[in-house]
Amino acid sequence: MSRSDIKSLQLERLKRLVKYCYDNVPFYHKKLNMAGVLPEKIKTLSDIQYIPYTNKTDLRDNYPFGLFATPMKNIARIHASSGTTGKPTVVGYTKNDLENWAEMVARITTAAGASDETIVQIAFGYGMFTGALGLHYGLEKIGATVVPTSSGNTEKQLMFMRDFKTNALVATPSYALYMAECAKELGYPMSDYHLKLGILGSEGCTPEMRDQIEAAWGIFVTDNYGLSEICGPGMSGECHLRQGLHINEDHFICETIDPNTLEVLPSGSEGELVVTTLTKEAIPLLRYRTKDLTRITEEKCECGRTTARMDKIKGRSDDMLKIRGVNVFPSQVESALVGMDKIGPHYQLIVRREGFADTLEVKVELIDGSVLEKYSELEGITRSIKSRLRTILGLDAKVTLAEPKSLERFQGKAKRVLDLRNEK
Numbered sequence: 341m342s343r344s345d346i347k348s349l350q351l352e353r354l355k356r357l358v359k360y361c362y363d364n365v366p367f368y369h370k371k372l373n374m375a376g377v378l379p380e381k382i383k384t385l386s387d388i389q390y391i392p393y394t395n396k397t398d399l400r401d402n403y404p405f406g407l408f409a410t411p412m413k414n415i416a417r418i419h420a421s422s423g424t425t426g427k428p429t430v431v432g433y434t435k436n437d438l439e440n441w442a443e444m445v446a447r448i449t450t451a452a453g454a455s456d457e458t459i460v461q462i463a464f465g466y467g468m469f470t471g472a473l474g475l476h477y478g479l480e481k482i483g484a485t486v487v488p489t490s491s492g493n494t495e496k497q498l499m500f501m502r503d504f505k506t507n508a509l510v511a512t513p514s515y516a517l518y519m520a521e522c523a524k525e526l527g528y529p530m531s532d533y534h535l536k537l538g539i540l541g542s543e544g545c546t547p548e549m550r551d552q553i554e555a556a557w558g559i560f561v562t563d564n565y566g567l568s569e570i571c572g573p574g575m576s577g578e579c580h581l582r583q584g585l586h587i588n589e590d591h592f593i594c595e596t597i598d599p600n601t602l603e604v605l606p607s608g609s610e611g612e613l614v615v616t617t618l619t620k621e622a623i624p625l626l627r628y629r630t631k632d633l634t635r636i637t638e639e640k641c642e643c644g645r646t647t648a649r650m651d652k653i654k655g656r657s658d659d660m661l662k663i664r665g666v667n668v669f670p671s672q673v674e675s676a677l678v679g680m681d682k683i684g685p686h687y688q689l690i691v692r693r694e695g696f697a698d699t700l701e702v703k704v705e706l707i708d709g710s711v712l713e714k715y716s717e718l719e720g721i722t723r724s725i726k727s728r729l730r731t732i733l734g735l736d737a738k739v740t741l742a743e744p745k746s747l748e749r750f751q752g753k754a755k756r757v758l759d760l761r762n763e764k
């Protein structure tokens with residue numbers, strides 16, 4: 341579609357959506373009334389700016405089904421967020437929503453290089469998490485052979501991978517990395533594995549980390565983004581050119597805003613991603629604040645697709661660490677560390693408050709444990725990591741070199757930051 345055709349489709353769907361929310365979700369009826377935005381007020385796409393934002397707390401406050409726009413008899417599936425604190429956010433799908441979702445995932449996985457020749461192992465946890473079932477149905481739709489192993493039980497996963505000649509893997513980047521490590525330990529030659537494609541996502545992965553995963557498996561990796569509130573995976577993903585994640589714009593309007601002033605930013609500026617679902621029937625959301633930081637461009641991709649693309653997520657506005665006044669995103673540390681000589685791609689950040697000052701400790705694993713006995717080499721590695729961190733972050737960090745395989749490994753989303761500042 342041309343950009344103008346996409347925009348007119350979005351406008352037509354936005355008008356319908358606002359009326360649908362106003363008529364069917366008491367929460368939105370009240371909210372739109374209070375903001376003085378009756379459905380008739382939406383005449384152009386930029387009129388979206390009059391609609392108030394929706395936050396995660398709105399979903400929590402209306403737990404479990406308060407934001408659903410349709411009676412339970414029309415709800416075909418329920419998922420919930422993977423959040424560890426507070427009530428989970430619960431989302432529902434009508435049959436149509438499930439059909440659209442599978443279509444969106446089918447598009448994105450096709451753009452990544454999957455096809456009916458693909459034998460794909462899904463190593464996301466099956467269950468309330470949207471990742472596994474979302475990719476499952478999208479990949480089935482394109483005729484791929486789906487192997488629903490779920491996450492965990494890594495040795496068995498690897499056996500299936502060898503025996504089934506699995507050629508694509510769906511997982512979080514951290515689990516893909518851990519699986520490669522286990523594969524090496526098991527001792528089968530890597531030529532026993534036939535993986536070619538990694539459809540990874542659900543957490544951040546810098547290009548540096550991606551290089552490590554690609555090298556460990558000998559595969560090509562694409563990044564995939566989404567969040568349960570919006571549908572799960574399938575919202576956006578990279579094509580084979582990896583110049584940003586293509587957004588399924590016939591189903592979503594994406595904006596970026598300044599998270600402090602809440603002002604809408606011009607296309608191409610980095611800010612918090614705000615998403616409006618255009619076609620969801622079960623739980624439509626108006627201007628949902630994702631807290632994820634990115635940039636959107638409307639330039640046509642060289643692959644020929646005309647959809648807008650978003651940058652890889654830089655971090656979450658609530659993930660940003662403020663250390664002695666300096667803003668630090670874990671992704672910056674990952675970019676700085678991963679790929680450096682003699683250290684592995686596993687790391688942990690520990691933030692403490694000592695007296696009145698915050699300190700950052702960066703723990704990294706050595707590739708070769710015997711270095712721990714060579715004082716001068718150890719000193720040299722520590723010094724070069726410190727100086728790299730200082731250049732990139734503008735901050736002095738304590739660097740601790742750890743034994744190989746001593747840091748925690750993850751089967752789902754990695755948790756690499758330990759913020760101890762509020763602990764007694």
Ligand code: DLL
Pocket residue numbers: 421422423470471472540541542543544545563564565566567568569572573574630632652653656
């Ligand atoms: O993680 C949905 C998903 C599953 C996406 C599988 C892609 C693949 P939630 O568990 O609700 O949903 O977590 C959503 O995870 O707001 C981001 O902060 C983060 N996230 C998801 N994908 C990426 C990504 C799924 N590609 C939250 N890069 C989001 C960076 C990501 N962060």
